[in-house]
Amino acid sequence: MKRLLVRLLREKPLGAAGAVICLVFLFCGIFADFLAPYGYNQISLLNRVKPPSGQFFFGTDNLGRDVFSRCLYGAQLSVIIGFSGAALATAISAVIGIVSGYLGGKTDLVTQRFVDAWMSFPELIILIVVVSVLGPGMGQIIVVLGLLLGIGGSRIIRGTVVSVRENMYVHAAQSMGAGTLRILWRHVLPNVMPPLIVLFTNRVGAVILAESGLSFLGFGVPPPAPTWGGMLSGSGRAYMYQGPWLALAPGLCLTFVVYAIAMLGDALRDLLDPRMRGSR
Amino acid sequence: MPPSPLLQVRDLTTEFRTERGTVRAVNGVSFDVFPGETLAIVGESGSGKSVTALSVLRLIPTPPGRIAGGEVLFDGQNLLNLTEHQMQRVRGNSIAMIFQEPMSSLNPSLPIGMQIAEPLNVHHNTPWAKAIDAAKTLLSRVRVPDAARRVDAWPHQFSGGMRQRAMIAMALANAPRLLIADEPTTALDVTVQAQILDLLKEVTRETGSSLILITHDLGVVARYADRVAVMYGGRLVESGTATDIYERPSHPYTIGLMASVPRLDSAAGSRLTAIDGQPPDLAALPPGCAFAPRCRNVHARCGEAVPVLREVAPNHLSACFLHDT
Structure with a gap:
């Protein structure tokens, strides 16, 4: 683990920068309640649309709420939604991809046609329909995004599994008397870990973006919850000319976080490749 | 009284469905392996020797493969009648297998x-x-x-040789009574080959386990095998002790094989003779003896019926019509 960190710093400076931003993001998200100087819905009509200052780091919005505090609470929501959504998506991808790819034959055929059918629906339409039916809320968004990205991502894992399955060590494991579950768990899963990790990091970013998009359209977590997407579409869009910081603050948060996650994911993929382990 | 065999293979037939029809990769093969002995199965690529080994452990990918008939009696128990779950308890426990590609047989x-x-x-x-x-x-x-x-x-x-050692260690873990080594040295350097085979011989002697050595290297066979089974076109064409096969090869194919191997005791300047023609196409085997198209001693009967194994000397079997006359 220590060696991994050293190598991350030395060989992947961009990835290391991404890791630092991700850590700051996580820290802000987890400790938002302690870090934020004001409540996310603390209205102060005397301080409407104030530019950034020592008192309000990122300025205030049209209701006089502190944008810095709202961004911190927004990070909290993004952390929760991003990580649980991505975890669900990756788990679904792994289960579908590994089972379908390893068993092959009819199971594979049926599963893949189902995945095809699912993927042929435009994502946004499914999201909007589900949210319209179930009503907006964090739980719905996590489950729907997890399912949506998970089923699509299973393709990538299945492809890797199909090539891993043909490896001699899988046959060797069969000849050793290992059962299917053991082979999947100990011999297939570790060898699809690199794509799974990349998929997970990629999905964290994608879920955060998708959630912002939904909130922007008004289908996300309902106000006054301070989601970054909601901030962009609400006060951000309406008061962009009077207070550009209203759009810039959540927009930049979103950009930096998604970019940092992608950089870290790429760096991890290269570093975790078992063929590169032990090499300089 | 001789000890009873550890493994008895009877009329084993394994088929693969292909686009060109059903291919019999193993066609009615029978052999015995006695406790503590090393049986070499020899044959060229596509002769069915690897499929025979995989069939014993029931590791044939199904579909397209299928064990169509026969018996594999291990310690008197027919492995072909076991459930997949029971079979898993045999694999790696009482029968272990070593593959030919040490570079990819270990999980990275x-x-x-x-x-x-x-x-x-x-x-x-x-x-x-x-x-x-x-x-x-x-x-x-x-x-x-x-x-x-x-x-x-x-x-x-690990280097290739070290990996193969690790594979052997893995196979030995549960002290199996039968080891199947499918061309264990094909992918290794010549010097390492000898080390690995010496090691295999040594560990089987220590544990008293039997060894089925699948190879196309006749030099290996001479040095390490007690008995030899020669396969051609999915059938067993000759079997006997290593001495029988080397000193008194009986089937024309075996004779041809022996003539194509350089020997230290051959006269200076003598040339090696190759077997003419190509290995048979398993999807379109000739009606009679599979070796007939390449055989120097071919006659009319060879194209009509498949010769059966018959004893040419005690415990030395050969499948050729030449022995009838």
Whole structure:
């Protein structure tokens, strides 16, 4: 683990920068309640649309709420939604991809046609329909995004599994008397870990973006919850000319976080490749 | 009275469905393996020797493959009648297999020690810590230097020969009564080949387990095998002791094989003779003897019926019509 960190710093400076931003993001998200100087819905009509200052780091919005505090609470929501959504998506991808790819034959055929059918629906339409039916809320968004990205991502894992399955060590494991579950768990899963990790990091970013998009359209977590997407579409869009910081603050948060996650994911993929382990 | 065989294969037939029809990769093969002996199965590529080995362990991918008939009696029990779950308890426990590609037979994502320890964990639920200790002993038994440290190594840090040693250690983990080595040295350097085969011979002698050695290298056969079975076109064409096969080859194919191998005792300047023609196409075997198109002694009967194995000397069988006259 220590060696991994050293190598991350030395060989992947961009990835290391991404890791630092991700850590700051996580820290802000987890400790938002302690870090934020004001409540996310603390209205102060005397301080409407104030530019950034020592008192309000990122300025205030049209209701006089502190944008810095709202961004911190927004990070909290993004952390929760991003990580649980991505975890669900990756788990679904792994289960579908590994089972379908390893068993092959009819199971594979049926599963893949189902995945095809699912993927042929435009994502946004499914999201909007589900949210319209179930009503907006964090739980719905996590489950729907997890399912949506998970089923699509299973393709990538299945492809890797199909090539891993043909490896001699899988046959060797069969000849050793290992059962299917053991082979999947100990011999297939570790060898699809690199794509799974990349998929997970990629999905964290994608879920955060998708959630912002939904909130922007008004289908996300309902106000006054301070989601970054909601901030962009609400006060951000309406008061962009009077207070550009209203759009810039959540927009930049979103950009930096998604970019940092992608950089870290790429760096991890290269570093975790078992063929590169032990090499300089 | 001779000991009863450990493994009796009777009329084993394995088929593969292909686009060109059903291919019989193994066609009515019968042989015995006695406790403690080394049986070499010899044949060229596509003669069915690997499929025979995989059929014994029921590792034929199904579909397209299928064991169409016969019996595989291990210790009197027909392995072909076991359920898949029962079969899993045989594999790696009483029968273990070593493959020909040591470079890819080890899982790149697991340390060597864990992989050697895995058969113990699979079959006896040995806790990992104890199993890894056993792996250290196994590694030193297959002459890997500094075994205590090497159990934590990764496969990519091992050379081909070392990996094959690790594979042998893995196969030995549960002290199997039968080892099947499918061309264990084909992918290795010549000097390493001899070391690996010596090692295999040594460990089988120590444990008294039997060995089926699948190879196309007749030099290997002469040095390591007690008995030899020669396969051609999915059928067994000759079997006997190693001495029988080398000194008194009887089937024209075996005679041809022997003539194509350089010998130290051959006259200076003499040329090696090759067997003319191509190995048979299993999807379109000739109606009679599969070797007939390439045989120097071919006559009319060879195209009509398939010759059966008959005893040309005690325990020396050969399938050729020449022996009838």
